[in-house]
Amino acid sequence: DVKVTQSSRYLVKRTGEKVFLECVQDMDHENMFWYRQDPGLGLRLIYFSYDVKMKEKGDIPEGYSVSREKKERFSLILESASTNQTSMYLCASSLRGGSEAFFGQGTRLTVV
Amino acid sequence: AQKITQTQPGMFVQEKEAVTLDCTYDTSDQSYGLFWYKQPSSGEMIFLIYQGSYDEQNATEGRYSLNFQKARKSANLVISASQLGDSAMYFCAMSRPWAGNNRKLIWGLGTSLAVNP
Numbered sequence: 001d002v003k004v005t006q007s008s009r010y011l012v013k014r015t016g017e018k019v020f021l022e023c024v025q026d027m028d029h030e031n032m033f034w035y036r037q038d039p040g041l042g043l044r045l046i047y048f049s050y051d052v053k054m055k056e057k058g059d060i061p062e063g064y065s066v067s068r069e070k071k072e073r074f075s076l077i078l079e080s081a082s083t084n085q086t087s088m089y090l091c092a093s094s095l096r097g098g099s100e101a102f103f104g105q106g107t108r109l110t111v112v
Numbered sequence: 113a114q115k116i117t118q119t120q121p122g123m124f125v126q127e128k129e130a131v132t133l134d135c136t137y138d139t140s141d142q143s144y145g146l147f148w149y150k151q152p153s154s155g156e157m158i159f160l161i162y163q164g165s166y167d168e169q170n171a172t173e174g175r176y177s178l179n180f181q182k183a184r185k186s187a188n189l190v191i192s193a194s195q196l197g198d199s200a201m202y203f204c205a206m207s208r209p210w211a212g213n214n215r216k217l218i219w220g221l222g223t224s225l226a227v228n229p
Contacts, residue, residue: 009155097214106156
């Protein structure tokens with residue numbers, strides 16, 4: 001079974017902190033994604049990576065950056081956390097474009 | 113505009129009965145895929161079923177089937193013999209071409225399903 005693992009289930013950070021959310025997949029998938037999920041807004045794509053060191057901005061990249069130095073690992077970075085980044089963050093991977101995505105368990109981030 | 117619409121914010125079903133969750137989509141693409149995901153209260157998004165735009169047969173996976181009506185642009189999820197563990201949020205999503213050879217998922221806002229004993 002595909003396994004996508006996010007480093008934390010719950011995280012509380014202070015405004016202005018630099019925050020790292022880590023995601024690891026074990027199925028050699030090409031594509032990895034970071035989404036945020038907010039009530040009433042659904043899932044919104046933050047960043048997408050289709051290969052090591054390759055990335056594309058999603059719908060809401062402002063305030064975020066990403067890093068993919070190894071195929072299995074995709075990190076989301078909040079450069080300076082703000083309260084409006086309090087959300088559920090979901091990492092996903094897929095074998096190729098158009099195939100089903102497999103998700104991690106999610107990280108519920110609270111910025112205070 | 114590419115869009116997924118799930119018109120039922122919440123649904124109730126009696127255990128062991130069948131339930132249909134609605135999904136309509138809007139696209140001008142010829143090639144696209146339709147997905148359904150389940151999100152229990154634990155938060156993890158679980159893939160349920162996939163239908164390609166060129167597939168002529170409706171997709172089925174165990175108790176899940178996808179009622180694909182291409183002309184009406186609908187892709188409804190049918191869950192047969194509901195179980196208490198089916199209580200969750202259900203999301204419909206559509207893949208479309210994006211960023212070269214890649215594809216992007218467009219998501220609906222979800223339907224909350226509650227299965228009553």
